[in-house]
Amino acid sequence: MKPRDRIPAAERREQILDAAAQVFGELGYGGATTDTIARAAGISQPYVVRLFGSKENLIVEVIERTCDRVMATFREAIALEDDPETLPRRIGGAYIGLVSDRGILLTLMQAFGAGHDPKIGPVARIGLMRIYDQLREEAGFSAEQTREFLAQGMLINTLIGSGLSAQLDTDARVAELFECTFQDKLPLVRAGMSLAAR
């Protein structure tokens, strides 16, 4: 037995939540195991279960935290912008910036795909509508602007989640789709891609 450095539980929870976002994003709720998450966080499997009670509780917290982070990112972009004309592009760029943390977008995608689950579904729905509200009210988007924005976000999630970015340099159609979708933010995607290849 080699007990790791002892760390306050609150901090350890944060580490686990970070690791879990990655793992849930990659493997989905069913595919991810508490042991995989534990290894990614550098601790033992039972400790993960003890700190969160259950795998289900864990992903609920992961989803809530993910939504919080997305909203915080948007809030920043809204705050430092005063021209309502360019605000959509600014917030969109902020969202694309989140690809650098693969876990965030992929976790969102998995969450929305688990709408059937009695525990996960409600959390995902509340998170999505909280983001919708923020765009409508804080950002001042119209309903149509918000729909357009969310649609673009879901496409981004799909492109990243499907792993197509790996074919960015070998498939011209993929390149076309990505250039059209990410435009000047495309370098961010490439950066996130090489980062994820570890």
Next chain:
Amino acid sequence: MKPRDRIPAAERREQILDAAAQVFGELGYGGATTDTIARAAGISQPYVVRLFGSKENLIVEVIERTCDRVMATFREAIALEDDPETLPRRIGGAYIGLVSDRGILLTLMQAFGAGHDPKIGPVARIGLMRIYDQLREEAGFSAEQTREFLAQGMLINTLIGSGLSAQLDTDARVAELFECTFQDKLPLVRAGMSLAAR
């Protein structure tokens, strides 16, 4: 033992593929079990495994068939349309028409979210790009039109997959988002909703 009516294997495979699309769509790859699929198809679990070799093979076939169906639907819409002006709306309407079979859209979503998987990922990517090609070439969409169309499709998948449609009549914000997204096709969503409530 109560052997069901004996049915040719080819036909039984179709039944299983239909059932599997529903179950995989609802529960995801990890959450779905071969037994659940078997029960949905009205047969025993071992027979599912025998007819497809493995759960992994099964979902691969489900994804391929789902993409085929989407493309066939689009092809129909393209064929009976001669005005390139209204073609995007026509194809979009055709896609929304697919919500009546919940399994199709949800399976697509699960497939794209499993891009990491060494077996499922490639199939999902090929399917997505086949659809992209069809829109670009057969439908004659520009890259930008195609991006817009796919984004809208992914939003639709998300809205249906997250289960938000159940709150259509109780949450004004949800109603706003759905009206903006589906417009005159909204009744189709309601119909699909009540259909899924069984």
Next chain:
DNA sequence: GGGGCTTGTAATCATACGATTACATCATCC
């Protein structure tokens, strides 16, 4: 310096699930 709280692991359990095997039933051909 020791009692008690916190942080952590090893060992183990119970179960769910995909897969395999062996067997049953029916149709068809000769």
Next chain:
DNA sequence: GGATGATGTAATCGTATGATTACAAGCCCC
């Protein structure tokens, strides 16, 4: 009419996995 192949199930196996338990080791306060 019985051999053969196709269609199907019951029983079972091996393993992965979430959870539980028991225990170890540091920290802190008095």
